[in-house]
Amino acid sequence: MTRMCFTVIAVAVALAVQAEIPCDPSARQRQQKLGFADYYLKEFEREVEIQRGGDKRVWRHKKTALEKVAELRSLYPDDPEVEKLFQRTKRALMKSKGDYTEVRAEWTAYKRNEETLRKIIAEAAEKEWTGLLAKCKDKVLPKVFPAPFHKEVSLEDLKGKYVVLDDVEYPRHQFYGATGEYVASGKPSTGYYFVNIATRDWLGPYEAVKRYRRNVDSGLEDVKKWTVIGEIMDITAENPNPGEEVVGNLQFGWELKPLALYVPGHVMAVRDDAAESTGRFIGEERVAAIKDGWYTVKEVPPDVTPERLMEIFMTAIKEKNYKLYLDCIDPGRVNNDEGINVRYHWDLHQQRFHSEYVHATFGKAKISVVKGFDDEDALENVFLDDAQKKTLKKISGEKIEEAIVESKAYDENGKQFGTPHLHKLIRRNGGRWYVEDYAPRF
Numbered sequence: 001m002t003r004m005c006f007t008v009i010a011v012a013v014a015l016a017v018q019a020e021i022p023c024d025p026s027a028r029q030r031q032q033k034l035g036f037a038d039y040y041l042k043e044f045e046r047e048v049e050i051q052r053g054g055d056k057r058v059w060r061h062k063k064t065a066l067e068k069v070a071e072l073r074s075l076y077p078d079d080p081e082v083e084k085l086f087q088r089t090k091r092a093l094m095k096s097k098g099d100y101t102e103v104r105a106e107w108t109a110y111k112r113n114e115e116t117l118r119k120i121i122a123e124a125a126e127k128e129w130t131g132l133l134a135k136c137k138d139k140v141l142p143k144v145f146p147a148p149f150h151k152e153v154s155l156e157d158l159k160g161k162y163v164v165l166d167d168v169e170y171p172r173h174q175f176y177g178a179t180g181e182y183v184a185s186g187k188p189s190t191g192y193y194f195v196n197i198a199t200r201d202w203l204g205p206y207e208a209v210k211r212y213r214r215n216v217d218s219g220l221e222d223v224k225k226w227t228v229i230g231e232i233m234d235i236t237a238e239n240p241n242p243g244e245e246v247v248g249n250l251q252f253g254w255e256l257k258p259l260a261l262y263v264p265g266h267v268m269a270v271r272d273d274a275a276e277s278t279g280r281f282i283g284e285e286r287v288a289a290i291k292d293g294w295y296t297v298k299e300v301p302p303d304v305t306p307e308r309l310m311e312i313f314m315t316a317i318k319e320k321n322y323k324l325y326l327d328c329i330d331p332g333r334v335n336n337d338e339g340i341n342v343r344y345h346w347d348l349h350q351q352r353f354h355s356e357y358v359h360a361t362f363g364k365a366k367i368s369v370v371k372g373f374d375d376e377d378a379l380e381n382v383f384l385d386d387a388q389k390k391t392l393k394k395i396s397g398e399k400i401e402e403a404i405v406e407s408k409a410y411d412e413n414g415k416q417f418g419t420p421h422l423h424k425l426i427r428r429n430g431g432r433w434y435v436e437d438y439a440p441r442f
Helices: 003-020 025-051 062-075 080-096 105-136 200-215 218-222 284-292 306-318 322-328 331-337 341-355 386-396
Strands: 162-168 174-176 181-187 191-196 226-238 251-263 267-271 279-281 359-362 366-371 400-410 416-428
Touching: 025 062, 025 080, 062 080, 105 218, 105 226, 105 251, 105 267, 105 284, 162 181, 162 191, 162 251, 181 251, 191 200, 191 226, 200 218, 200 251, 200 267, 200 279, 200 284, 200 341, 218 341, 279 284, 306 322, 306 341, 306 359, 306 400, 306 416, 322 341
Parallel strands: 191 251
Antiparallel strands: 162 226, 174 181, 181 191, 226 251, 251 267, 267 279, 359 400, 366 400, 400 416
C-alpha cells in the first residue's frame, strides 16, 4: 500500500473521530452523559431480560441507570435522544417489577375449598375436645403452672391426673434426655412437664396431624403452638435444654402420656390402633368423600400431552389429590422413591401453593428422542425407506422421548413469582407421558 493511501486513511479516521466528539465542550459533555446513561441502561435491560418476568431484590445497575437518565432529562428535557433513553428506562423499570396477569376465580378455588374443609374438621374437633374435657374434668389439674413442687407433692398424689398444656411447641422444645424423648413445657421458676413423645401415644396422633396438614389444611404449618392433654405417669429429672451450656440445668418434671393433640381452629388427633399409623384425627373418615366432590380432574387420559399433564400435575397438588399426583409421575420413580422423595416433595409443593403462588401457566413442550430410533425425524426420513425404518426400530431398542415444559408461577395478586422453571417429562415406546422430575417448583 502506498504512502498516499495511508495518508488518506489517517485523515478519514481523524475526521470520523472529530465528528463523534464535538469540539463544543457543552456538546461533548452531553455526548458523554448520553454514552454513560446508555451503557448502564443496557446493563440494566440485560438484568431484566435474564429475570424473564420474575422479580428481583438486588439489581446491580438499576439505580445508576435511573439516576443517569433522570439527570439527562432534567438537563435536556427537549432532546429527542434523551427522550428515547427515557422511554427505554420506563419499559425496563416496569419489567423489573415483575410480570403480572389477572387472577381467575378458578385459580384460587382450591383455597376456598380448603377453608371450607378446615371449618368442617375444626367444628368436629372442637366438639370432641369439649366432650373429652368434660369426661376428664374431675381428674384435670385446675391450675397448670406453677407445676406441683416435687418436694411438697408426691407422685402417688398426682399419678392418673390430667394436665392440659396449651403451649406445646414441637419440634422446637423437643429433646433427647437420659430417660427418654420429650417435649418440654415450662421453665425453672414455674416447674416443668415433660410430654413423652417416644411411644405410640404421641406418634400415632402426630402422624394423624401430619395427614391432616397434607390432605386438608396447609395452613397448619403456620401454627407454632399445640394443645396437649396428658396423663401424669411419673416424675423424672432431665435437662430440657441439652444444647445450651447452662450451669445447674437439671430439672425435675412430671412425665405426661399424651391422651390427645389439639390445635384450636384446626384439628384434634387421638391414638387409635386400628387406624393408619396408630392414630386418627377427628372427622378423618369424612375427608375423602368431601374432597372427591371438589376434584376438577380425577384421572390422566392416555393421550395426554406434556403441557396438559403438567396442568393436571399442578391441579393434583392444589386440590390435595395425592392419588392423582402419583399417577402423573413416572411409575419407575414412584416405586423407587415412594415414602421418601415423592412424599417429601409433595409436602414442599403443598407449602408453596399455600404461601408463595396460586397458579402456573405452561409453555409449549420441546420434545426430543433421547434413546432409540426417531421415526418422526423429517430430515432423516427423506433418505430412509419403510424397510430401513423397520430395521432401525428393531435394532435401536426402546424408544424414549423427553419433553421439556416451562412454567411461570403467579401469586395471589397476579404477580409472577420468581423466574420461569423447567420440568422434564418422559414417554416410552409411544405410550403415555409421565412427569420425570417432580421436584422443581413451579
